[in-house]
Amino acid sequence: MTTSEAATAEYARHANEEPEPVSGPLSGDPALIGVPTFIVGSIALGMTLVGFVPAEAVGAPVAIILAATGIGQLVAAIWAAGLGQSAVASIFGIFSGFWLSYGFLVLGLTHEWFGVPAEAATATQALFLTSWAIMVGLLTLASLRLPAAYPLLFGLITTALVVVLLATVQGSAGLQAVGGYVVFTFAALGCYLFFHVMSVATGGRGLPLGSPVLGD
Template structure:
């Protein structure tokens, strides 16, 4: 066989190719459910805190929080766990617990499900808010390697919990309203993140999310950068 014949044979030999992945239930981006359901619950809670509904109508946002936000966060957590995104599943699972427990707290106190005397209602709310403030603050610190947009989001949530805690203990309507505006702020940041994940999911480029606080200074221009955490690209 001549060299030219060998080259021709080499060109004609088919190169095996990897089969393309088949779309299925365990693919995609769970943030497409988790982020918008988080937004709607945040808006409902913020409107309640700023006094859009009377103070006696504390259960006004519960339908949204339980049926949309709590269940939506849980579905996103299960989806993320199913595709191996442990950090994403952890975050959505934590917020699923927050929103579901908030709904049950309101229903339980207003319908006397838990046997909490009326004079202990404020202390019970303080217990709830303190527990979740510590948990969300821990989440904020534990995820500093994510893009700064997520650190800011979790930090604002922790700040809102602390403000509402102080407002509840002091029975301050004004402080509750301040907490409500902080809730609106992180809801707006959630909207930005939703545009990001939807842009990526529809074939576009994601929005800037900022350099991770806990990843050190960004590499010099032209230098190879390490790949971002998986959560950064999926949520």
């Protein structure tokens, strides 16, 4: 079951009716765009965190993050909203906000767009990471009725944000690399979810996603 199907089925269950298939230009699964664009941005970010590029090249992943991941998540959110899948739209909308704001944070700090003095750059990054760690942590808890793969994904993202926050505050390259490897871990889980949604979309069987942590 995809995230979209889970949300639709849950809504129908509470409405005491079977979900009706959606036809027309908006039919389909928004995860087919949302998941792969999430993966590519995660890979680019992870490579940056583990030191694939020099430390001063912090803007290296921004082109992918803004033009592919941020926009891809936004398109998926709008698509899901058009299908009436509010929970799915919320998830992709949240991550659209994360990736777009990350890109603008990097560009803003490196080009001095926001009037943030150099000595406040670390605190500004900590503010960003803390805010998003809390938001994604809330999403993790709110998604416990979805198949287990989804709260696991969101929990890994929360963990990565916390580790990178600690690395930023402490100025630790080692912790930053650990954060990068956590990013690679949730990117790998994203790959699994991509195979799942693509298999379903092409007429195959979905992959096991685990039972929800919370039942009825």
